[in-house]
Amino acid sequence: MTGVKDPAGLSPAAARQLFREGLVTPTAGFASGYAQANLVAVPRELAYDLLLFAQRNPKPCPVLDVLDAGEVSGPILDGDVRTDLPAYRVFVDGELVEETPDARSWWRPDLVTFLIGCSFTFETALVLDGVPVRHLEQGVNVPMYRTSRRCRSAGALAGPLVVSMRPVPADRVADAVRITARYPAVHGAPVHVGDPGALGIADLGRPDYGDPVEVRPGEVPVFWACGVTPQAAIAESRPALAITHAPGHMLVTDARDAAYQQP
Amino acid sequence: MTGVKDPAGLSPAAARQLFREGLVTPTAGFASGYAQANLVAVPRELAYDLLLFAQRNPKPCPVLDVLDAGEVSGPILDGDVRTDLPAYRVFVDGELVEETPDARSWWRPDLVTFLIGCSFTFETALVLDGVPVRHLEQGVNVPMYRTSRRCRSAGALAGPLVVSMRPVPADRVADAVRITARYPAVHGAPVHVGDPGALGIADLGRPDYGDPVEVRPGEVPVFWACGVTPQAAIAESRPALAITHAPGHMLVTDARDAAYQQP
Structure with a gap:
């Protein structure tokens, strides 16, 4: 389907590079053994509400990490959250206005990026x-x-x-x-x-x-x-701007699946 | 020590009433089978930083619930967080200025109350x-x-x-x-x-x-x-106001210990 010979065998960095270079595909089965994440980036003034929404709804919104405002990389990924996913959705006033493989033209320095666990x-x-x-x-x-x-x-x-x-x-x-x-x-x-x-x-x-x-x-x-739950809340609650992954088109992180398994 | 005959056998509501009426004692062993919580209340403008601090440090700061600004009761306690703990600490600019059994004179409508799990x-x-x-x-x-x-x-x-x-x-x-x-x-x-x-x-x-x-x-x-970790961060980071439980003098909640046990 993807033209990638062995998606499961890719390293996270190699998978992210493929997506950065333009490959658009659902990421299930890529980089086997490494955790994938839902992405939601919102303006700083909405970040408390989103973090609290996640805390109050931990089953759909288990937070793996939150980047500081303006940061595009972090402890669980050595990359750039604006380019390293295969596809993004851009919501303006709750309306889906664009699906794009590169979110840089929409990015603002006050965006706070949430990485949320993925099944x-x-x-x-x-x-x-x-x-x-x-x-x-x-x-x-x-x-x-x-x-x-x-x-x-x-x-x-x-x-x-x-x-x-x-x-x-x-x-x-x-x-x-x-x-x-x-x-x-x-x-x-x-x-x-x-x-x-x-x-x-x-x-x-x-x-x-x-x-x-x-x-x-x-x-x-x-x-x-499902980690698409915040997208449904964004569509309903209509913040000025939100950038998310396209459903199924996740961030492949450097964290191992095993890190999220209970003892 | 406490003058209470059977602290373990008290209901959470009965324990909270004793504390509301003035009993000051560490709460270990009270209302056996019910979860106790650390309390941290901070002004709304610091709430995002505290929630993010908790998210980034889940071992010392496991959040059980966050009340909305100005709320003093919530899903896991039918009571009043300003009076129902045996003792509070009040921090102004990071300095411990008072330890008191009743926090009402310090309370402000913009305070956001965090309830954090307790060992x-x-x-x-x-x-x-x-x-x-x-x-x-x-x-x-x-x-x-x-x-x-x-x-x-x-x-x-x-x-x-x-x-x-x-x-x-x-x-x-x-x-x-x-x-x-x-x-x-x-x-x-x-x-x-x-x-x-x-x-x-x-x-x-x-x-x-x-x-x-x-x-x-x-x-x-x-x-x-330990859930006193936020108090150490408050002492170091010096926000204008913070109200916490006194160490060991916890909020006895209506949630059962078993609710926080893994399957």
Whole structure:
């Protein structure tokens, strides 16, 4: 799909270089063993609300790091958050105005960048234990859905919980829960197993973000809290400017997945 | 020591009422099974720095909740944070100007209150597993020490790591680590086992906060990150106003200890 021969075998720095040079692709499966992160950059005056929103909603918004205003690199990445992701979304007054592979023309020195854990981190652990990960098998982006569940609001920020979905064979659901529960810093255990309707999801075949995947007979849709949740809050709460990753197109960090696994 | 017949058997509301009515005592051992919290209230303009400081130093500063500016009650306590602790410390320009059982005369509507996890939460689990907790046995406050380790700074806030110390028999140190590691939201596993000198602690008999406790032959001093750490950062960073609990004199919350235990 990507034209990259062995995306899993890339180093984080090599993956970031490919994206910096213009490769646009979902990052699931890239740089196996290294943590990927959701990105949200907001003006300094909104940073407290966003940090508090994350603190109050740790399942969808587990903060891995916050860069100081104007900083574009940090302890978990030796690079540039303005260029090193495959694709960005730019929100002005809550409206998505551009999707771009290079965010530099929108950057301002007062932007504070949040790096938020991503469920791709535990996908390696699922695969190693033989739990199928359908979007990896199909070579597409993970399906994500806005739900009818509200997050706890914080100052100017309010919005719905967004979830990612992976179909899991019924006899492996317990394993999927057990394995992902060991990674609370990257969304942890599922928030919901089974009935999409209970989350207000009308049609699994029409995700709000990412691509649909096949749910086979005997499989159960399993839902994990998703780091796109802040984007839904931004769309609803309409700050003057916000720059995020494009869903599924994450920052590949230098931190190892294992660093976010519980003992 | 306290004149309270069965402090462990009190409900959180009953404990808070005693403190509201004037009882001044360290709270270790009160309302067994319920989480206690460190309190730090700062003006709204410092709240982002404090929340970021906590995010960057999660071992000493695990945030349980943040109240909105001006709020004095919240989801984990049905009460009043200005009166329901046995003792407060008031810092003006970083100087400790008063220790008082009632903080109302210092309160301002722009204060943002942080509730931070406390290691008293895992002491019940230690005792239940037969690991001795010396300050409970001796009926004194837990000993706490400023260390030579620096926290990661955040904006205007910088300071040393503060630790609490419990002497543990050498053959139970592994158990103490294992048990407390299950409670990452209340400081979790120790940050250091053994040599106080490596933490810059010259004399265990002279703690910076709380009371000294006996370390018996065959026991090892074990150090946990401590929620007094923000107070040390406030003393060093000198904000205009900060109100905290007095060390060891915590907020007894309505949240159960078990809520902060990992599955």
